[in-house]
Amino acid sequence: MPADAAPTSSPPAGPTPPGAGLAPADLAAAAATLRDDLAEAGFTVDGVERVLGPVAAAALHREQAVPARRALRDRHGDPAAVLATLFLLGGEVPRRALDAALARTGADGARRLGLVEAAGAGDDDAVRAVVDLRPYAASDAAGPVTWWLSSDLGELATGRRLAPDHVLGAGGASLTLAQVTVRTPVGRVLDLGTGCGIQALHAARHSRAVVATDISRRALGFAAFNAALDAPVPADGEHGAAVELREGSMLEPVAGERFDLVVSNPPFVITPRAAGGALPEYEYRDGGRAGDDVVRDLVTGVGAVLAPGGVAQLLGNWEHRRGVPWDERVGAWLEEAGLDGWVVQREVQDPAQYAETWIRDGGTTPEREPDAWAAAYGAWLDDFATRDVEGVGFGIVTLRRPLDGGRPTLRRLEERTGSVRQPLGGHLAASLAAHDWLAARDDAALAAERLAVAADVTEERFHAPGAPDPTVVLLRQGDGLGRAVQASTGLAALVGASDGELTVGQLVGAIAALFEVPADDLAGELLPAVRGLVRDGFLAPAP
Known part of the structure; x- marks a missing residue:
C-alpha cells in the first residue's frame, strides 16, 4: 500500500470466482x-x-x-x-x-x-x-507439475487489507503439504478445506476419485476454475480423477464415507476468540475454535472417514503450555484418535512472534495502522496468557488406520527444525512401510535378513589430534529428514559391511569375533539400533 493511502477498515467482499455462471x-x-x-x-x-x-x-x-x-x-x-x-x-x-x-x-x-x-x-x-x-511449479512424490492457479488478489496488488472471505493462493504451507504427502496410487482422496484447490489437483494425479470440501463457497468456485484450467494429467498413466466439490464444515460433507488418503491444510491459526473486534476473521485461516482445538478435533476425528490402511496428512499448530511437554499434549490427541501417529514439529514461535506473523498476514502493519496493530497484538498476548501458552509449534501430522483394525503400533513425536530434502512424501511412505516390515519381525527374524546401506548415507569420523581412533562416528542421511546418527564402533562396522551379501546375524557374529566380545551381548546392543536405521531409511532390505 502506498505510504499515503488510507487503510480500509472493512475490506469489501472479493469478486465472483472466475468461470462462475459458465456451463x-x-x-x-x-x-x-x-x-x-x-x-x-x-x-x-x-x-x-x-x-x-x-x-x-x-x-x-x-x-x-x-x-x-x-x-x-x-x-x-x-x-x-x-x-x-x-x-x-x-x-x-x-x-x-x-x-x-x-x-x-x-x-x-x-x-x-x-x-x-x-x-x-x-x-x-x-x-x-x-x-x-499466476504460474505454479512444484515437485511432489509423484513428479513435477506445471500449472496456473487463480485466487483473490493479495495486499500487494490491491493496497488494502484482505477481505474476510479472501481465497488464498498456493503459499508456503500449501507447497509444504503437497511435498510431504504420500503419493502412492489410491482409490479415494479427501482434500479437507481445499481453498483454491491445490491439494486436490495434486491428488487427482494418483487417485481414482477426489472429493474436495470447504466451508467457503467462493473458495470452491476458485477450485472449480483451477481444476478446469489445469486438468491434471495422471502421474502413472492409469489413475487420474475429476475433482468433486462439496460445501460444508470440516468432516460434515463426507460423514459416513471412507477414504484411502485425507489431506488437509486446515484453518489452524490460533486466533483470540474474545478480541472485542480487534481482529478481522479470515475464513482461510480461522477455524472459529479456541486455542488449537481445530487441529485437535481433526486429529481425533479424522479416523471416522479413513478406510483400513488409510492415511491422513495435515499441517497444524499446537500450543506449548507451561509445565506440559508439547509431545505429551499432542501425544494425548493421538491416543484419543486410536490411529498410528507420527508428528514432526518443524518450527516453534514464542507468543509475540506468533502474533506478529499473523497480524501482518492479514495486511496490518505498525507503520500504517499503529492503533489496530497494538489492539490486535494485545488481544493475542492476552489470549495466550489465559492458557499459559509459552510457545506455538508448527508441523506435519501423519495418521494411519491399522489395516486389521487392531491397536496402533506407531507412536512417534519428534522435532526436526533443520533443512529437509523435498519432496518428502516418498521418504515418509518408505518409513511407514519400513515400520510395518519391522513390526512383522522379532529380533531373530531381523537377524536372518540381509540389509543394504542406502545410497544417500555418508559417514563422518572425528578424531582428536594425534589419536588413531575416532572419538565420534556420525552416519548422515542426505535425503529425507537429513538425520544424523551417532554410531558406536560396532554399529559403524555393521553399516559399513551391509551390502546385502551377509545377514545381520552373520555380520554381528563377525564383528563380535573381531572385537572379542560375546555375540549375544553385541546383538543386544546393535539390533535395536539397526531397527532405528531401517525405520529411518539408512538401511533397507536387500533386493
Whole structure:
C-alpha cells in the first residue's frame, strides 16, 4: 500500500470466482484455450523469472513490488511481462497488449471468464485484473507439475487489507503439504478445506476419485476454475480423477464415507476468540475454535472417514503450555484418535512472534495502522496468557488406520527444525512401510535378513589430534529428514559391511569375533539400533 493511502477498515467482499455462471462444457473449452495461451506467452515460473531478473523476482517473493515494477516498465511487448504486470502486480495494461499476450482468449475472453475488467472497448483502454492468476511449479512424490492457479488478489496488488472471505493462493504451507504427502496410487482422496484447490489437483494425479470440501463457497468456485484450467494429467498413466466439490464444515460433507488418503491444510491459526473486534476473521485461516482445538478435533476425528490402511496428512499448530511437554499434549490427541501417529514439529514461535506473523498476514502493519496493530497484538498476548501458552509449534501430522483394525503400533513425536530434502512424501511412505516390515519381525527374524546401506548415507569420523581412533562416528542421511546418527564402533562396522551379501546375524557374529566380545551381548546392543536405521531409511532390505 502506498505510504499515503488510507487503510480500509472493512475490506469489501472479493469478486465472483472466475468461470462462475459458465456451463461446464463452456468452462472446460475456455479454460483449455486460456491454458494454451498462457503457455505460449511464456507465463511460467521460469518465464516470470526471465522477465523480472533474479533480483526483482526474489524481491517479489518477499512481497516487495518496486523492483518488479521497474523491471517490467519498459517491456510492453513481452507477453510474459504484460501478464506479470496485470496479474502479479495489479497493474493496468492496454487492451491491445492483453489481446496480443493471450492470442486466442483476448481481453474479451478474459473478461467473460471473470479474470479482468476493462475501462472500455478501445485498443488503448486500460484493463486490470480482478483476480490473481499466476504460474505454479512444484515437485511432489509423484513428479513435477506445471500449472496456473487463480485466487483473490493479495495486499500487494490491491493496497488494502484482505477481505474476510479472501481465497488464498498456493503459499508456503500449501507447497509444504503437497511435498510431504504420500503419493502412492489410491482409490479415494479427501482434500479437507481445499481453498483454491491445490491439494486436490495434486491428488487427482494418483487417485481414482477426489472429493474436495470447504466451508467457503467462493473458495470452491476458485477450485472449480483451477481444476478446469489445469486438468491434471495422471502421474502413472492409469489413475487420474475429476475433482468433486462439496460445501460444508470440516468432516460434515463426507460423514459416513471412507477414504484411502485425507489431506488437509486446515484453518489452524490460533486466533483470540474474545478480541472485542480487534481482529478481522479470515475464513482461510480461522477455524472459529479456541486455542488449537481445530487441529485437535481433526486429529481425533479424522479416523471416522479413513478406510483400513488409510492415511491422513495435515499441517497444524499446537500450543506449548507451561509445565506440559508439547509431545505429551499432542501425544494425548493421538491416543484419543486410536490411529498410528507420527508428528514432526518443524518450527516453534514464542507468543509475540506468533502474533506478529499473523497480524501482518492479514495486511496490518505498525507503520500504517499503529492503533489496530497494538489492539490486535494485545488481544493475542492476552489470549495466550489465559492458557499459559509459552510457545506455538508448527508441523506435519501423519495418521494411519491399522489395516486389521487392531491397536496402533506407531507412536512417534519428534522435532526436526533443520533443512529437509523435498519432496518428502516418498521418504515418509518408505518409513511407514519400513515400520510395518519391522513390526512383522522379532529380533531373530531381523537377524536372518540381509540389509543394504542406502545410497544417500555418508559417514563422518572425528578424531582428536594425534589419536588413531575416532572419538565420534556420525552416519548422515542426505535425503529425507537429513538425520544424523551417532554410531558406536560396532554399529559403524555393521553399516559399513551391509551390502546385502551377509545377514545381520552373520555380520554381528563377525564383528563380535573381531572385537572379542560375546555375540549375544553385541546383538543386544546393535539390533535395536539397526531397527532405528531401517525405520529411518539408512538401511533397507536387500533386493
